[in-house]
Amino acid sequence: MIHPTPRVLVADLREHLGRTVSVCGWVNTLRLQRTMQFVLVRDHTGTAQVTHRRPGAADPLEERIEELTVESAVRVTGLVVENPAVRLGGLELVPERVELLNRAGTPLPVDEHTGLEHRLDWRFLDIRRRPAAQLLFAVQTTVEQALREFAYAEGCTEMHTPKLMGTASESGAEVFELGYFGRSAYLAQSPQFYKQMAIAAGIDRVFEIGPVFRAEPSFTSRHATEFTGVDLELAWTEDVEDVMAFEERMLAHTLARVAERHGAAIRERFGVEVTVPAVPFPRVTMARAQEILRAGGWDPEGKADLDPEGERALAAHVRRETGHEFVFVTHYPAGIRPFYHMRAAAEAGLTLSFDLLWKGLEITTGAQREHRYDVLLDQAAEKGMGTDSLRDYLNCFRYGCPPHGGLGMGLGRVLMVLLGLDSIREATFLFRGPNRLTP
Amino acid sequence: MIHPTPRVLVADLREHLGRTVSVCGWVNTLRLQRTMQFVLVRDHTGTAQVTHRRPGAADPLEERIEELTVESAVRVTGLVVENPAVRLGGLELVPERVELLNRAGTPLPVDEHTGLEHRLDWRFLDIRRRPAAQLLFAVQTTVEQALREFAYAEGCTEMHTPKLMGTASESGAEVFELGYFGRSAYLAQSPQFYKQMAIAAGIDRVFEIGPVFRAEPSFTSRHATEFTGVDLELAWTEDVEDVMAFEERMLAHTLARVAERHGAAIRERFGVEVTVPAVPFPRVTMARAQEILRAGGWDPEGKADLDPEGERALAAHVRRETGHEFVFVTHYPAGIRPFYHMRAAAEAGLTLSFDLLWKGLEITTGAQREHRYDVLLDQAAEKGMGTDSLRDYLNCFRYGCPPHGGLGMGLGRVLMVLLGLDSIREATFLFRGPNRLTP
Structure with missing residues (x-):
């Protein structure tokens, strides 16, 4: 297996504080700021924040995060750390690896304003x-x-x-x-x-x-x-x-x-x-x-x-x-x-x-x-x-x-x-x- | 309701010894002898013997039992009594009423020698x-x-x-x-x-x-x-x-x-x-x-x-x-x-x-x-x-x-x-x- 770190559901992250785990899910939100990259990853149990500080030098991880799109399927491997400032359970994941498993094209064909019939198409x-x-x-x-x-x-x-x-x-x-x-x-x-x-x-x-x-x-x-x-x-x-x-x-x-x-x-x-x-x-x-x-x-x-x-x-x-x-x-x-x-x-x-x-x-x-x-x-x-x-x-x-x-x-x-x-x-x-x- | 006696499954009859109950099922076997009428009634939990002694005078119950055919759907109401001679659980039902709910025509279109395709037809x-x-x-x-x-x-x-x-x-x-x-x-x-x-x-x-x-x-x-x-x-x-x-x-x-x-x-x-x-x-x-x-x-x-x-x-x-x-x-x-x-x-x-x-x-x-x-x-x-x-x-x-x-x-x-x-x-x-x- 290429991924020896176990998949952990978002709802169970707190049980893994201080350990390196993988979260599998979809990019719910991307916030790419000047010094920080925030990726909210959603699975069927919840949403978790992935927090990456830009190192200021060439960084493959930073580049990989830049390539993400909303609704892409990703596996993020990282350390589970406590951060009371994070609204999503007071936790964040400090990434060691971000794998883009299936990229979502942009723009998405539906959004929150889409009518019923078009939603049914997608x-x-x-x-x-x-x-x-x-x-x-x-x-x-x-x-x-x-x-x-x-x-x-x-x-x-x-x-x-x-x-x-x-x-x-x-x-x-x-x-x-x-x-x-x-x-x-x-x-x-x-x-x-x-x-x-x-x-x-x-x-x-x-x-x-x-x-x-x-x-x-x-x-x-x-x-x-x-x-x-x-x-x-x-x-x-x-x-x-x-x-x-x-x-x-x-x-x-x-x-x-x-x-x-x-x-x-x-x-x-x-x-x-x-x-x-x-x-x-x-x-x-x-x-x-x-x-x-x-x-x-x-x-x-x-x-x-x-x-x-x-x-x-x-x-x-x-x-x-x-x-x-x-x-x-x-x-x-x-x-x-x-x-x-x-x-x-x-x-x-x-x-x-x-x-x-x-x-x-x-x-x-x-x-x-x-x-x-x-x-x-x-x-x-x-x-x-x-x-x-x-x-x-x-x-x-x-x-x-x-x-x-x-x-x-x-x-x-x-x-x-x-x-x-x-x-x-x-x-x-x-x-x-x-x-x-x-x- | 016309039938105040509760339906009892054959497998549960022993729990009702000495009581009058109704058994609902199919006529599995009929043995109509000179002095006795035996009806084996089968439901999805087992088979019970119904035993009726011919009274020697006009008897509507006796006539009703004579009308039965194998596989007819019946409701038999009677007293549950112990009889060690009966192989079917050492019990029998002494009938008070036999209701023919749906008569099975004779002969049945299948028997134990019927081949697969004809069995599937029926x-x-x-x-x-x-x-x-x-x-x-x-x-x-x-x-x-x-x-x-x-x-x-x-x-x-x-x-x-x-x-x-x-x-x-x-x-x-x-x-x-x-x-x-x-x-x-x-x-x-x-x-x-x-x-x-x-x-x-x-x-x-x-x-x-x-x-x-x-x-x-x-x-x-x-x-x-x-x-x-x-x-x-x-x-x-x-x-x-x-x-x-x-x-x-x-x-x-x-x-x-x-x-x-x-x-x-x-x-x-x-x-x-x-x-x-x-x-x-x-x-x-x-x-x-x-x-x-x-x-x-x-x-x-x-x-x-x-x-x-x-x-x-x-x-x-x-x-x-x-x-x-x-x-x-x-x-x-x-x-x-x-x-x-x-x-x-x-x-x-x-x-x-x-x-x-x-x-x-x-x-x-x-x-x-x-x-x-x-x-x-x-x-x-x-x-x-x-x-x-x-x-x-x-x-x-x-x-x-x-x-x-x-x-x-x-x-x-x-x-x-x-x-x-x-x-x-x-x-x-x-x-x-x-x-x-x-x-």
Whole structure:
């Protein structure tokens, strides 16, 4: 090895006072003065000051520092010394060697005034230079870790369902089609059918985090053509209530972990207070939700569903009444739900389904599934769906499929609400939309 | 709720002796005798005997049991009583109610003599009825959990890279193309470019488990058109050795977890002993590997790479010499490696790359990546690759991309070797190959 000095993270420098170490990171700021050269080097844990006094004679180190540019990748080897005058931890690094590992061209293609779309074009620089963006992915990791922790403890098995399908079963219009060895294949819009197949396969509780694909020409702040879905399916549920009870506990656990690990940083970087929600979350039927909204002057314009404005107004109402950020909207009319949602025994026009709104944004759809083959056939026929393309799915219900229910949650939407972001584009590493397939 | 008695898992029945509980599961076996009816009910934790004495007069319970079929989904509510004569835990359930929740048609489309392809057609029944298949997904969950546990502890951030790409960059021939709002998109063959983009974005260590897509018309026992990839990328590595050292520790940790949690069950169901490997794993250069193989009579037929037969022979040699199941093959010739693998400083014809073989099967490819923009351009040109479709990728190396290295591992292959399976088809929930897009 050419570099016998160990890499030390900026956050750990104080433990190495008086020793020679290497710091690896990016040039955050250069201050090249007449007698002094200051280089602020940033890694993912913090920023450290490198202080070099110009010797007044030919000095390779001085020359090397002059060559640096902002955002260049460098390795600086030097002595860690105490200096109370330095705001960055009261420490500085007196360099012995500065290695320019990858020079950043100048000027940089983005700066702090760059608009969103251009930032997305240069997403790697956008993320690298903004501590808030770095934090977002740390929070994402914690969210997933906490979701899995909860799911594993509750007996879930992690499954990977196929994204390539032989038929465009669930809803042909919004499905991507691809060439597949002389025929067509389709990208899964959700793991819905396959996670139900896992239930039929005797997997007691199914958990998956993976990509889902929607060929929707939507340009809103909350839609993407590819996003990360969190999917759950529970066997032997008696009612959709079992699914809601699972989800609210899972989210409470997850937000407790986030608050514990990142609460202070989220407050600092995003100005948002992470609240651990009380369980149970409020529940309101769709019929009651519409009454509440109409009383508040909202006009459903004949629609059976809530529009984004309605969702926000309902959430605000619930917030006022209960102080809660979450609300389950339940008992959606069958006409606006998929054929596989179970109908309410007491009222066949209603489904045993729910959406979960968080601060007015829908983050989850869930339901008790219809597991009775004959009823499922009827409900598919009622929606005008041909059973040929559903054959493999329907077969699952002919040989002992247990009752079950589940949900799908959008990870990007959860992060968007959690961190108070304006757009799903900011909550995604590399956003994909109808007009964006790059970088 | 109609069912006030709680669901109890079969494995927990003894804790409920003398109480009335519900067991939810499938009819595993029916023995309908003249005076007695025995129903063996199986859930994911075990099998319990339900014992009903025919009362000799009209009895709705007796009739209900007569209607059952094998693999029907049932909920049986009854008293848990001790009976030392019962082999299944010395317990039986004296039923008060038997609910047929979903009847299984007869005959079942698969039985214990069914061949692999037909079993795959009815994969949900294949998995439900074979305890070994159930175990496989429990092991998969443990493997992933352990990989993440290790990765998190080592500072990895979980990323979700896009599967939809705007250009067929890495290798056009094996890429699936799809229609995308009037243009073409392509499915990612690996997260390679995007995880490197995450490194350029300042994510220190990148971890991802997700689907990868290969449009290869391969019909071997180890290829699939869609499989689950485990991807890792580490910033600031000095050499590919750092990547290998990470991987061997990660696998040793993972196999220790598997041995601890499933060792006995894997021995019983698969006849395989799970060995926790010692670190470091043996390493052998490709040049040395070829010498070893030629000395053993293997004919490379002019190929610079190892064929499956060569991989098995090499692994057997290493096993004899060192007792180790794993071997890193290093320093592959540049001609058979992608353009982004870094070349050895001492010998430009060789790459700083490796494959990891486990019991003779390649489970991982890894490398130190070339992070110097000019060198990368030269290496792409040398491979005859146009830089237009690589533009977004190459831009990452113009603004301070740190040195880095990483690896990709096939989850299905790991499970295949771990459990001694003949085919990747058995190690996948729903296999996808050139001839298989269903169920």
